[in-house]
Amino acid sequence: MTSNSMTVTDPAHFDNPFPVYKTLREQAPVYFEPTMGFHIVTGYQNVKKLLTHSGVSSNRQAMLQELEGKLKPGSIETYMENAKVSMIQLDPPEHTRLRALASSFFHKGTVQEWVPVMEANFHRLIKNEKQKGRLNLGNVARHYPADVICDIFGMPHYCRESYIKNAGKVAKLFGAPIDNELQTVASEANQASIDNARLIAGFIEERVDKPCNDLLGHMAKSYGDGELTMRETTTLCGLLLTAGHITTTELLCNGVYQLLSHPEQWVWLQKNPERVPDAIEEIMRFDTSVPFTIRVIKEKISLDGGDLEPGDVVAVGLSAANHDPEFCERPDEFDITRGRTRHLAFAAGPHVCLGALMAREELRVALDHLLKSCPDLRFDPDNLPQRRCDSLMFRGFKTFHLQY
Numbered sequence: 001m002t003s004n005s006m007t008v009t010d011p012a013h014f015d016n017p018f019p020v021y022k023t024l025r026e027q028a029p030v031y032f033e034p035t036m037g038f039h040i041v042t043g044y045q046n047v048k049k050l051l052t053h054s055g056v057s058s059n060r061q062a063m064l065q066e067l068e069g070k071l072k073p074g075s076i077e078t079y080m081e082n083a084k085v086s087m088i089q090l091d092p093p094e095h096t097r098l099r100a101l102a103s104s105f106f107h108k109g110t111v112q113e114w115v116p117v118m119e120a121n122f123h124r125l126i127k128n129e130k131q132k133g134r135l136n137l138g139n140v141a142r143h144y145p146a147d148v149i150c151d152i153f154g155m156p157h158y159c160r161e162s163y164i165k166n167a168g169k170v171a172k173l174f175g176a177p178i179d180n181e182l183q184t185v186a187s188e189a190n191q192a193s194i195d196n197a198r199l200i201a202g203f204i205e206e207r208v209d210k211p212c213n214d215l216l217g218h219m220a221k222s223y224g225d226g227e228l229t230m231r232e233t234t235t236l237c238g239l240l241l242t243a244g245h246i247t248t249t250e251l252l253c254n255g256v257y258q259l260l261s262h263p264e265q266w267v268w269l270q271k272n273p274e275r276v277p278d279a280i281e282e283i284m285r286f287d288t289s290v291p292f293t294i295r296v297i298k299e300k301i302s303l304d305g306g307d308l309e310p311g312d313v314v315a316v317g318l319s320a321a322n323h324d325p326e327f328c329e330r331p332d333e334f335d336i337t338r339g340r341t342r343h344l345a346f347a348a349g350p351h352v353c354l355g356a357l358m359a360r361e362e363l364r365v366a367l368d369h370l371l372k373s374c375p376d377l378r379f380d381p382d383n384l385p386q387r388r389c390d391s392l393m394f395r396g397f398k399t400f401h402l403q404y
């Protein structure tokens, strides 16, 4: 086996990465990827150990400093300052404090209150698409989670488009970009961080003076009470939008793609709509939108198949773990009737996805509606979906057109 055959970033593997994951799991479960300069870990038990081990860090400052060295001076200054207070890149105890605060906005009761917002947005977006006489599901999926979170934030409509566009630029740098234009990606992410933080800071100040009940209002209260600094507040808003947007957009497309690629399962789901939540779990297991996450090793760790040393950067293979035959039977078969599994699509440990409940509800609302309103949903043979190949961390589609 050549190192090339293991290159997970090779666009040739993006349509179907599962054979590469299998090769890695079987032949090099702790594999050093020479072109990217990090390790890749792929087996279920190893991945779970990394996600839950106290000797493993989510802090990417050292990586960012290395990146900074390759860029024009000052290119990612603000981005780096924000990263220092971004929950997803912190370890306990700093992480614990921010996580506890953010969790208070995302419990089961609040997510249920948001369901009508999800329904209204998804139904509107599908109706608008259909009025154009087509179904660009990529377009619907891109707007849907962003519109939901902006409604929940209480963000006025005039600035949403630029805020969402900027959040996408920030996410592009976070998502381990596979891109020759690194300087452009980095500079754009930095400017986008500045612009979005300025915008949110204005809304927070307004709500400190005039309290209100939307999500920005709750954050303004935490800021006003001294529980969050302004940088922490604006960074948390940015994180909620980016973490809850691209992930759900891509997962909806991945899910519909798998269901339509297995049309008998689409038909079965129409007859058994109460099984939509099970279908969502299988979609997440089989084709998650976050196939990898990044960790940095703090203390020596022995895994099955190799050791990791302090300072090692690791691409933790969530999707590869979900396809491990030691974790579930027939892992490379998509089967929405298989019953729930303990997949790692939302990770595990202290950083387990904060928005998992919300994501599941958003996907349920979307699939319920598609099954009812577009029973004959199918691929457009002249315009087949095209996978994006620009990120290690996000898996989805560049274009996703359907017929209905």
Ligand code: HEM
Pocket (backbone or CB within 6 Å): 058, 087, 088, 089, 099, 149, 239, 240, 241, 243, 244, 245, 247, 248, 251, 288, 289, 290, 293, 294, 318, 345, 346, 347, 350, 351, 352, 353, 354, 355, 356, 358, 359
């Ligand atoms: C299908 C959609 C989603 C997927 C696949 C997903 C996946 C993940 C994963 C794998 C992580 C762990 C990252 C790491 O440890 O490095 C994570 C963290 C996170 N997710 Fe999600 N996510 C989804 C939707 C959402 C939504 C809708 C929200 C909220 C609006 C959200 C908010 C977050 C936050 C705030 C974190 C950071 C938690 C922490 O650091 O403690 N996610 N997500």
